[in-house]
Amino acid sequence: MNTRYLDEGFPLLHWATEVEAVCPKCNEVGVFSGNPYWKDWHATFFCHGCSHSLQTDRDGWHGPVLGMGRRPCSTCGHQWVRVEKVFDDASKINGESTKSKCPQCKSENEVSLKFTRTEPTDHAIDPFFGLELALKEDTRHGTVWAYGATHLEQLKLYTSAQLREGDGTKWSYFTRHPKWLKTSKNRKMVLKAISKLEKRLITNKGSG
Template sequence: MKRFVDDGITLNRFSRQPILVECPFCLKNATVYTEKIDDVDFEQPFFSCQNCCKSFDQKAKQENNLGYFSGVYLDIEETCRCKRGKFQFHQYYAKKSFVPQFIELNCNFCPISKRIYPNQFDIRKQFNRGFNTDPYFGYCLTLCVSTRNGLVFAYNQEHINCLKDYISANLRQRTYLNTNKTYFNRLPAWIKSARNRKEILKAILRLEQMASTIQPLTNK
C-alpha cells in the first residue's frame, strides 16, 4: 500500500521553481521565475520568453499593459453524439486574429473526433484565466490538461511530482491541524476521489510528457 503524508504545503511552494507559462505575445513556451535583486529584501518575479525575446518584471507589465489585456478567451463545450462525452477546448489568444478557423477535437469519452469552428462559440475578452494561471503575472499555464471533470494543471515538474504522489497513494495522511490554506485541501473533490484516480493519473502522465518536451526550452 502506497502512503502519502501531507505536511501542509501550499500552492506557493511550487512557485519557488520556474513556472512554465504560455507567452501572451507569440503563444510559445515561456517562463515566470523569481530572482533576488540587490537592495531588495524579497525575490522579484520576472517573465521571460526565449522565442520572442521578451523579458520584464511586474512593474513593467503593469505600466505597459503587457499580457492578455487585448486578448480573447475561446471556450468550447459541446456534447458528443455518444451522449457520454464532450468536445472541450479552453484557450487564450493574445489577439482575436490568432484564433484558428477550425480546431480538431477528440471526444473525452469515445474515439469520435470532430472539426469545430470557433466562430460558432463564445469568444470573449478575458483579462486572466483564473486559477490555472501563474500567481505573479496571470499568464496561462503551459502544463494544463482537460479531463471530463475539469482541468488538471501544474506550475512545473516539482508540482507534477507532488500531485502524482498524492493521487497514486492508497493511504493519505496529514501532519497539521489547519487545513484552510493547504494545497491538497483546496483541490476539487473530483481530483481527490479514488473513483477518478486512473483518469487523473492519465492526465498527469500527459503533463509529464509535456514538461519533458518543453523544459529545456524554458530554463532561465
C-alpha cells in the same frame, strides 16, 4: 503505485518559484522564476520561443480582471445601470468605461469601471502576471494543471497514493483541491492527464 503521501501543508504558492506559462507574444512556452512570498514578491518571465520577457517591477497584470461599475440612468434617472464583466486580458483593456443599457428605458449609458484581478474557472494562470499555464490538461470533470516540474511531481505522488496523511490545515494546497481531483474513482483519469503533462515539461524535476 505509492501507498502513502504525507501532506506537509504547503500552500499552492510554495510551487510558484518556477512556472511554465504561455507567452502572450508568440504562444510558445516560457518560464517564470521568482519568489512568490509577499515580503519579497518578484518574478521574471522568459519565453523560450521569441525571448519575450516580463518583470514584476516593470510590467503589470496580463490576466483576467473583473470590471464593475454603476450609475443612475442619464435619460430616465433609474437606479442603477450596472456593469459586471470579466475581461480576459487586462493589458488589452481600452479605457476605463463601457456602455450598458438601462433596464428601465433601454437607453445606453457610459459606465465607469473599477477593475480587480480575477481568475478563470479552471484557475490555471500564473500568480505573477496571470498568464495561461502551459501545463494544463482538460478532463471530463475539470482541468488538471501544474506550475512546473516539482509541482507536477508532487501532484502525481498525491494522486497515486492509497493513503494520504497530513495536518489538514485549511491553507494546504491538497486540502483545497476540488473533490473530483481527490476521489479514488478518478485516480486513473487524473494520472493519465498528468502523464500527458510530463511529456510537455521544459523544466526539470527537483528544480525550484
